[in-house]
Amino acid sequence: MPEPKLELAAKYLTNPQARKRLGLSRFQFNIRVERGVFPRPTYVDTVICGGVTQHVHYFDENWVRIAKAIMESAPGNSGDLDKSK
Numbered sequence: 001m002p003e004p005k006l007e008l009a010a011k012y013l014t015n016p017q018a019r020k021r022l023g024l025s026r027f028q029f030n031i032r033v034e035r036g037v038f039p040r041p042t043y044v045d046t047v048i049c050g051g052v053t054q055h056v057h058y059f060d061e062n063w064v065r066i067a068k069a070i071m072e073s074a075p076g077n078s079g080d081l082d083k084s085k
Contacts, residue, residue, distance in 0.1 A: 004056055004058070005056075008056075008058050009058075011060075012043060012058035012059055013059045013060070013061075013064065014056075014059075015029070015059075017059075018063070018064060022067055022071065032067075037070065038063075038066075039066055041059055041063070042060040042062075043058040044056070044057055044058070
């Protein structure tokens with residue numbers, strides 16, 4: 001698994017950080033991004049690791065606000081997202 005680049009990690013949230021802010025598991029987070037429920041990542045860095053091209057996703061604070069709003073407006077959601085995340 002590729003490591004985030006320091007200059008990008010200082011400016012953006014990494015995938016695990018964004019997931020934690022939303023209180024989602026890796027699966028819950030990734031499936032929402034893949035299916036287009038959440039917007040595209042703010043920035044996608046393409047890296048070659050062991051001869052394999054991989055994509056590292058980065059998210060800014062605005063992206064997190066939009067994702068939270070999507071979760072809060074989802075059918076069946078009581079609007080009680082854990083505000084501590």
